[in-house]
Amino acid sequence: MENYNLVIIGGGPAGLAAAISAYDKGEKNILILERENKLGGILNQCIHNGFGLHTFNEELTGPEYAYRFIEEVEKRHIKYMLNTTVINLSKDKEIRALSEDGLLIIKAKAIILACGCRERPRGGINIAGSRCAGIYSAGTAQKLVNIDGFMPGKEVVILGSGDIGLIMARRMVFEGAKVKAVVELLPYSSGLNRNIVQCLNDFNIPLLFSHTVVEIKGKDRVESVIIAEVDERLNPKMDTCEEIKCDTLLLSVGLLPENELARGADVNISRITRGAVVDDSLMTSIDGVFECGNVLHVHDLVDYVSEEAKEAGIKAYEYINSKAKKVYPKTEIETDSLVRYTVPELIINNEDYNPLTIKLRVSNVFKKVRLEVKADDEVIFSKARPVVAPGEMEKIDLKEDQVKKLRSSKHILVYLKKVE
Amino acid sequence: MYDIIIIGAGIIGTSIARELSKYNAKILVLEKENDVSCGTTKANSGIVHAGYDAIPGSLKAKFNVEGALMYEELSKDLEFPYKKNGAFVLSFSEDGLSKLNDLLERGKKNGVKNLSIITGDEVRKIEPNVSSEVKYALYAKDSGIVSPYEMAIAMAENAYSNGVEFKFEEEVIDVKYFGDRFIVLSNFGTYYSKVVVNACGVYSDKINNFISNIKYKITPRKGEYMLLDKEFSYITHTTLFQLPSNMGKGVLVAPTTHNNILVGPTALDVLEKDDVDTTYDGLNKAWNSALLTIPKLPKGGIITQFSGLRAHLDTDDYVIGFSKDSKGLYNLIGIESPGLASSPAISKYAANEIKEYLNLEKKYNFISKRPKIKHVREMNDDELKEAIKENPLYGHIVCRCEVVSEAEIVESIRRFPGAKDLDGVKRRVRAGMGRCQMGFCTPKILEILSKELNISLDEVTKKGKGSELLVGRIKE
Missing domain, CATH: 3.50.50.60 (FAD/NAD(P)-binding domain)
Incomplete structure (x- = not known):
């Protein structure tokens, strides 16, 4: 059995970004497991351009976008294994993976699932x-x-x-x-x-x-x-x-998050996103197991995948290196019927008041609406949206004072308000 | 000159081939498709019926009950998936009880053991997802499930190991009797034999009618199915039949040997013997009927649909035996449900009759066992290590949904009769049978088939000639 602090399952855009951010935070003991024969994931076949407008302010092809991240991984000498398929993940964070070299059994302190999605x-x-x-x-x-x-x-x-x-x-x-x-x-x-x-x-x-x-x-x-x-x-x-x-x-x-490994480990899976139910540290129902990217919920732009994965990398680092693992209660974010889901679904009731993003998708095309967040009975966020559609992910960026209110409330509601 | 030519490589043809390979005889199997198990055998409910359904005294009753009892041993010898999972026949009304009692009596007359009538509550204690509308059920503890195509493949492989020849893509276009022998004409060649075994499923009338004056007519009766993701295997572990009522014959909800849930079949007579298209109405009908059994059946859980044809005769019973007017023609006509359950007994009976007729001697070196392809998904850690050490391709997972390695796929192609296309690989090792339905592994399996068969990528097919997957290179 081998031991790693952080194992990242999946070497696509999510896995790569998570590895880089965890490394930059200070975690050097990382292993990326990738089932294909190269890093980059599905981006390798997306040879059209349009990737990276948000991240790099330029239009890249899929392979080019992936390469920017692969380069960073190589620069940091982050360890990765190709042609290696994880066949099983256990509750106590033991991983079984197969490659032509044999069966690999790995024990990890933290795991980030970044396995992407598949087509219906x-x-x-x-x-x-x-x-x-x-x-x-x-x-x-x-x-x-x-x-x-x-x-x-x-x-x-x-x-x-x-x-x-x-x-x-x-x-x-x-x-x-x-x-x-x-x-x-x-x-x-x-x-x-x-x-x-x-x-x-x-x-x-x-x-x-x-x-x-x-x-x-x-x-x-x-x-x-x-x-x-x-x-x-x-x-x-x-x-x-x-x-x-x-x-x-x-x-x-339609795309479906590929959560076979998570299911096998009895991770709590959302019926709507088909990804894991995560809190705002992107941690699943299993302590120390995180999800990011399309395995968590299907994104519209890869830039947002990278962003989310970066966060997961940081949170995994913090998890590994936190001395006292204090368990806080969590509040579930409720939605009205116009909002299909939010990620995260759970807000931790702690004192971390750093800015926080809640991502969501709406259930239909709506015009002239306001996207609002209610913490207990107070509306703490309200943003006018001329039009929202299920095809495009919506984001709620909360500032410190808003996060503070969010973390201390018992009821959180995310909803769309129609404006006349 | 062959002693025996078997026409048709479905479950009946392959089973008889294996039974006959216990004797010293020169045997040929002719199959019009490019693989075994391409007709009715690959698309049915996969149920080893206990035998309470058939009318006492009928051939269906006799062979069903005898055949079902042979599965345990056969599945061990040939290593194909079989499981005794039990079955309920559900009655949704109080007055169904008398009909259930009739079935129970019929079963007893047929010699079926372990039958009982239980209440709806008792049913739900065993299968909690069954509708609260269910009042009573007949419980057949010995009912089983089998993977029919894997069974036929196992039969064929074992028959081949015992010297039976197979020729594929040879459609028999005429059978004549001349002097002391049959002349079997295919689209490819001419073959001679002393005995012709007609195991042609929905085409068995055609083969008989080539030569016999006692004519038969098979009506292809379509059954449509839907298959659910393994995620929903909790829905039922027991096969759930509905008691035929004024609302129709009803459909079953049953587990498969690979833990999917099967819903179907419908029953509709069709004109064409190759019409295996599913229909909008048929699928809806099957689904709505299944909802009576399991009200919370998840439609989103469906991963594929298929349909198969029953070889139905108006007389509603099998025709098994030497033709009355055509010496040496051995007919197996109208083998529909419970044909699969009956097949081991039918083949034993048929082989015995043919052996007597030809005066065949027992082979002293018959190989009774057939090892299956080793599957990664069934291995423990030590077996995995061992397998990969022996053949590194066991460590290369090609089909992620069903966890199938390249080694398994390669072996499925190299064995005889081996896979020649995507569907052949799928039936042998399950690559592509899972929830993504070959979304991810199609390109990889194409590559392996192209390499193993030494053909170019655009010559690889889904299911034989005409079903090529690619139409050529992209622009240079």
Whole structure:
């Protein structure tokens, strides 16, 4: 068995940023475990640009953005292992990982889970029809095109207007494919507005809101898909069915945090985010186990992943090096129905009054609202938002005096107030 | 010249091949698909029925009860997943009790042991998620579950080890009898044999009708299913049937041997024998029906859907035996539920009849056991260390959802009959069977298949010719 102070599971943007910040705080005994053959995570296949506007004030490609962090990790000689898959995590922070060198058993003082997320598959949305070839999640197609250099198809329909779907629409067009339509179940896109403009509008790709794919046709390979309009309850209106000939269906129908390890260790998982329930130090229900990045909740921008991970690194450092581990009570943040979730979900009732950010996603598109926080009966934060959408993460930045109130209150409510 | 040609490599064809490989005979299996277990065998409920359902005196009753009892030993010899998990037949009304009693009586007549009637509360004590509407249930403690495709693969591998030949992608287009032998014409070649075994599932009428004047008609009856993530394995450990009522035949909610939850099947007669598309209505129907059993069934837990075809005969019983008018043609027609449960007994019976007919001698060196591919997910620490030391590829996890290593995938391709495509790998080692449904591992498995089969990436298929996954290189 090997011992480390801090083990970070996942060498993508979250894991890298967490490692760097923990190191810079003073923690030198760090190990990053990465299952792929290089660091960088999913960014390696995101060769389009638009990353890093917030962090570096410039537009980088995914690999470029990752490289900035990899360089910093290398500079600090932070230890990492590639091609190493963690297969099990226990409550007492024992890790089992496999690589071609054998079974690795590691005991850690603190663990940061930074394993990212995965795509919801076809089965998850119950599309009927053939189970033939030619159906891919958008990210799989992205890997095939950008990493392996192969085309998954020539005539494409994309279901879901999540960012990867939008990016892949443009990518497939660049490679000579015809993208016949992007079909979105909801009346709005869950992707970034800039992606709709740059990836669809600029290429005259139709985006059909309130539509879905009800059937896939084709014996061995996709031959067509049947799409239909949906009603307010999102059920397809079968009299609006229309057939679109295509050989490929790409799915961009949601991302799910990959919390298998956390679940295995009985970490408390949120039913809404599917990430761990964390307090404002990003610690899960297991003492010394932290989460950050898309494994905690799916982010819209990688810049915010890095930001959150940096915080996790600092908190993990503090956890490892705090002498007396005093346990404080925690207050759960409640939300109204317009707010889907907040991260963190729990506020520690201690005396740390440093500024704090609460991240959240709303449940629908709302115009002219105020985003507010109530601590006990006092409104301690209020921000006007002309428009909020589920596709974009909202942030509440609380200053010291606000944090002070937050930490001492018994009831915390985060909500949207409609402004007339 | 073969002694025996078996047409069809589903659970019946492969089981008979294995049974017959106990004798000295030259045996060939012809299969139109590129792998074993590509038809009904790969898409059914995977239930080893206890045998209370079939009508006493029918072949279904006889073979079901006998077959179910053979599973324990067979699954040990051939190392395929099987578990005796018990089953409930649920009645949602008070008057269902008499029907349950009928089933109980029928079961007893068929020779089924360990049957009892219990109350709804007793059911919920064992399976707390079962609906409060359930009043009574028949409890069949000996009902089991099996992984049908893994069973057929095990049968085929073992038959091959015992000298049976297999030819894939050979569709039989005619069977003639000439002089003292059968002439079997495939799309690829001509083969001769003394006996032809017709184990063609939904196509078994076609093969029989090529040569016999006693005609049969199989109606393909579609059953649609949904599969839930392992996360929801707590929903039930017992197989849950519904008592057929005026609300329809009802669907089952059952665990699989790999801890997923299976919901289905529907029953709809279809025209085409290759129509295995799921339908919007069918899936909805199955789901809504299953909600009666488990009101809190989580729709978000579904990871995939599939459908399979039952080989239904109007007479509602199996046709098993030598054809009355075509000497040497051994028919297995209408093998539908409980066909899987019956298969070990059917194959034993059929092999015995064929052995008598051909006067075959017992082989002294029959290999009765087949070792499965070792799975990382089933190993303890010491076994993992040992396995990786022996073959480092055991340390390279390719499918993260089901924890499948490259070593397992490579072996699934190298064995005979081995995997030739993504679905073949999936059925053998479960890579891609998990919650991401091959999202992450598709590119990696493509690469391994391409390397192992020595074909280019864009020649790799999902399930045989025509289902290539890639259409060529990107622009240079």
